[in-house]
Every structure is written in C-alpha cells, then in structure tokens.
Amino acid sequence: MTAIYVLDVPEFAPVAEAATGEDLSLTRRSGYFRVSSPGPISVRRADTDLVDAVWFSALSGGYAGALERFDGDLIRVVPDGR
Known part of the structure; x- marks a missing residue:
C-alpha cells in the first residue's frame, strides 16, 4: 500500500487532484488529504501548475x-519492498 498525505489547503489541492494510480x-x-493506492502513485508537475516552493514542499505531509x-x-x- 502506498499513500501521499497532502495538506488540506488550497495551495496543495492540485497535488491531490493530479495524483494517479491503480484503485x-x-x-x-x-x-x-490521504491519497492511497495498493500500487504506485504518481503526480506529474505539469498537471498541477505549481510554483517551485509549493511543488517541492508537496510531501511535507508525509x-x-x-x-x-x-x-x-x-x-x-x-x-x-521490505
């Protein structure tokens, strides 16, 4: 199981919205926001339109x-893989 925890503030909403993955x-x-999947999760920056400061802090939620x-x-x- 994989997950990305995205702060629930407007600046980070595009990260959660652009996430892709199986199920x-x-x-x-x-x-x-908890974005989860049994497999890989990907977020393409081109789908978010985020500036550097927001993009590079997108995983601050863990x-x-x-x-x-x-x-x-x-x-x-x-x-x-452990």
Missing part, C-alpha cells in the same frame, strides 16, 4: 511507501 482512493483526514522519484517533473511513490 486510487482520496480521503480527508485531520487537515490532510508518505507511505518508497520514494522512487521526486524532482522538478514527477513525484512517484511505490510500495515499500
């Missing part, structure tokens, strides 16, 4: 799984 689930919990990629173009969290 993706979006729930609101205690000031966060995540579950292994961070496979986080750069100026893509966030990808995959299941932890």
Whole structure:
C-alpha cells in the first residue's frame, strides 16, 4: 500500500487532484488529504501548475511507501519492498 498525505489547503489541492494510480482512493483526514493506492502513485508537475516552493514542499505531509522519484517533473511513490 502506498499513500501521499497532502495538506488540506488550497495551495496543495492540485497535488491531490493530479495524483494517479491503480484503485486510487482520496480521503480527508485531520487537515490532510490521504491519497492511497495498493500500487504506485504518481503526480506529474505539469498537471498541477505549481510554483517551485509549493511543488517541492508537496510531501511535507508525509508518505507511505518508497520514494522512487521526486524532482522538478514527477513525484512517484511505490510500495515499500521490505
């Protein structure tokens, strides 16, 4: 299982809205959106229109799984292989 926890504020809403993954689930919990999937979760920056400061702090709420990629173009969290 993978998850991305996105702060429930307007600036970060595009991250939750642009997330893609198999059987993706979006729930609101205690000031966060929890985006979860049994498989990988990806967010393409081009789908969010976020400025650098917001994009590079998009994971400040945390995540579950292994961070496979986080750069100026893509966030990808995959299941932890442990």
